[in-house]
Amino acid sequence: MSRDQGRIGVIVPSSNTNLEPDCALLVPAGITLHFTRVGGYDVDDVPDGDEMRRFALAGLDDALTLLIAADINVIAYGCTSATLASGFEFDQQFQKQMANKTGVPAVTAAGAIIEALKTLHISRIAFTSPYVAELNQDAIRFISTCGFEVVNHFSVGESYSSREMREVTPDTIYKFGLQADHPEAEALVISCTDFRALEALTALERDLGKPVITSNQAMMYAILTRMDIDPSNILAGGQLFTQHATRLQQALR
Missing domain, CATH: 3.40.50.12500 (Rossmann fold)
Structure with missing residues (x-):
C-alpha cells in the first residue's frame, strides 16, 4: 500500500x-x-x-x-x-x-475544537474534561471567548494525575458525557488528548442525538x-x- x-x-x-x-x-x-x-x-x-x-x-x-x-x-x-x-x-x-x-x-x-464547532455551525455546547476545576474553567473561558455558549459542564478531574486520567475507561467517559449533556446543548465537547473519549463517541452520538467533539x-x-x-x-x-x-x-x- x-x-x-x-x-x-x-x-x-x-x-x-x-x-x-x-x-x-x-x-x-x-x-x-x-x-x-x-x-x-x-x-x-x-x-x-x-x-x-x-x-x-x-x-x-x-x-x-x-x-x-x-x-x-x-x-x-x-x-x-x-x-x-x-x-x-x-x-x-x-x-x-x-x-x-x-x-x-x-x-x-x-x-481544532473551535474549528470543529464552527464547521458544525454549533452555538451552544455541553462540556466535560478530566481537568481540575480551575483548568476546566480555563477551558470554558477559552470556548466562550470564541463566541460559544457553554450551557452545562461537568468537571470530573479533582484528583486525576496525568498518569491516572489516561486510564479512565470509555464506559466511564460515556457516563461523564451523559452527566454533562443538557437539552439546550447542540453538541457535547470532551476535552483532553489523553482521555479515551473517542471510544465513547459513537455511543454518545447515538444516545444523545447530537454531535460529539473530542480533542x-x-x-x-x-x-x-x-x-x-x-x-x-x-x-x-x-x-x-x-x-x-x-x-x-x-x-x-
Missing part, C-alpha cells in the same frame, strides 16, 4: 498513551503519522493551569526541529490544555510559531482538511467526519 500521500507530524506529551492510537483510528490509508514526545512535568501531579502554561513551551523548538527532518506536510500540537490555559490569542500565536518554524500548516488540539477527533479533522483529504468514510470520527462531504455539497448549492 502506498505511503506517499502525506506525512503528519504530532507533538505528544510524554505521559500520553491515548493520542497515538486515536490518530491511528482516524488516519486514512496512505497517510503516515510521525510523533515526537515532550516532557517537563511530573506525571503523578494533578495538572493545573499554571503547570500547563509552563508546559506549552517546554521543548517545543527541539520537537519541531525533529519533526521537520521527517518532511511532514502538517504539524499538530497534541495537548489541549497547554494552549487553552493561556487563552485563544495565545493558541493562535502558538500555531503561527509552529507554522513559521516548520514551514507547513499548524494545528493545535484546542484550536483527538477535532485535531485529526483539522489536519486532514488542511491536507485536502475527505474523511467522510472514517466512521470512528463521528458526525464531524462522516458528514464532511455532505456539508461541502450543501455549501456549493
Whole structure:
C-alpha cells in the first residue's frame, strides 16, 4: 500500500498513551503519522493551569526541529490544555510559531475544537474534561471567548494525575458525557488528548442525538482538511467526519 500521500507530524506529551492510537483510528490509508514526545512535568501531579502554561513551551523548538527532518506536510500540537490555559490569542500565536518554524500548516488540539464547532455551525455546547476545576474553567473561558455558549459542564478531574486520567475507561467517559449533556446543548465537547473519549463517541452520538467533539477527533479533522483529504468514510470520527462531504455539497448549492 502506498505511503506517499502525506506525512503528519504530532507533538505528544510524554505521559500520553491515548493520542497515538486515536490518530491511528482516524488516519486514512496512505497517510503516515510521525510523533515526537515532550516532557517537563511530573506525571503523578494533578495538572493545573499554571503547570500547563509552563508546559506549552517546554521543548517545543527541539520537537519541531525533529519533526521537520521527517518532511511532514502538517504539524499538530497534541495537548489541549497547554494552549487553552493561556487563552485563544495565545493558541493562535502558538500555531503561527509552529507554522513559521516548520514551514507547513499548524494545528493545535484546542484550536481544532473551535474549528470543529464552527464547521458544525454549533452555538451552544455541553462540556466535560478530566481537568481540575480551575483548568476546566480555563477551558470554558477559552470556548466562550470564541463566541460559544457553554450551557452545562461537568468537571470530573479533582484528583486525576496525568498518569491516572489516561486510564479512565470509555464506559466511564460515556457516563461523564451523559452527566454533562443538557437539552439546550447542540453538541457535547470532551476535552483532553489523553482521555479515551473517542471510544465513547459513537455511543454518545447515538444516545444523545447530537454531535460529539473530542480533542483527538477535532485535531485529526483539522489536519486532514488542511491536507485536502475527505474523511467522510472514517466512521470512528463521528458526525464531524462522516458528514464532511455532505456539508461541502450543501455549501456549493
